[in-house]
Amino acid sequence: xxxxxxxxxxxxxxLAAPAAAQAPTTLGSFEKWGAFSYQEQGKTVCYxxxxxxxxxxxxxxxxxxxxxVTHRPAQKAxxxxxxxxxxxxxxxxxxxxxxxxxxxxxxxxxxxAWAPDEKTDKALVQALVKGATLAVKAxxxxxxxxxxxxSLNGFGKxxxxxxxxxxxK
Numbered sequence: 026x027x028x029x030x031x032x033x034x035x036x037x038x039x040l041a042a043p044a045a046a047q048a049p050t051t052l053g054s055f056e057k058w059g060a061f062s063y064q065e066q067g068k069t070v071c072y073x074x075x076x077x078x079x080x081x082x083x084x085x086x087x088x089x090x091x092x093x094v095t096h097r098p099a100q101k102a103x104x105x106x107x108x109x110x111x112x113x114x115x116x117x118x119x120x121x122x123x124x125x126x127x128x129x130x131x132x133x134x135x136x137x138a139w140a141p142d143e144k145t146d147k148a149l150v151q152a153l154v155k156g157a158t159l160a161v162k163a164x165x166x167x168x169x170x171x172x173x174x175x176s177l178n179g180f181g182k183x184x185x186x187x188x189x190x191x192x193x194k
Contacts, residue, residue, distance in 0.1 A: 056179025071187035083171030
C-alpha cells in the first residue's frame with residue numbers, strides 16, 4: 026500500500042509537470058511523506074507530498090487528496106505549498122489550513138489551493154516542520170465542506186531531503 030501511494034504521488038507530479046519534464050526520482054520515504062525530484066527544461070525541481078490520512082465531507086465522488094511542497098530554485102520559488110482537494114473547489118473561495126494552532130488562508134482555483142504569497146508559504150512550511158497534524162478545510166463547488174487531515178510525521182526529514190537535492194538553504 027505504501028509503495029502504491031508513492032507511485033500515485035509520482036504520477037500526480039508527472040501530470041502536473043510540463044511535457045518537457047522527466048519522470049520523478051524518489052529521494053526517499055519518510056513516515057507518511059515522500060520526497061522526489063525531476064528535471065524540467067534542464068533545471069532541477071524537488072517536491073515532497075503525502076496523501077491525506079483522513080478525509081471527511083466533500084462531494085461523494087472524490088479523487089485523491091494530497092499536500093505538496095515544491096522547490097523550483099531556478100525560478101526562485103522555494104517552499105511553495107499546494108493542496109489538491111480531489112474535487113473542484115468553490116470559485117472565489119478560500120481554503121483554511123490549520124497546524125499547531127496557526128491558521129493559514131489559501132486561495133483556490135479548480136481542484137487546488139495555494140498560499141497567497143512567499144511569506145505565507147514560508148510561515149506555513151515552518152509550522153508544518155514543527156507540527157504534528159495539519160487540517161485543511163475547503164468548500165466544493167457543490168456539496169458539504171470537507172476537512173482533510175495530514176500526519177506531519179516525517180515532514181521535516183522529507184523537507185530536508187528536497188532542500189538538499191535542490192541546494193536550498
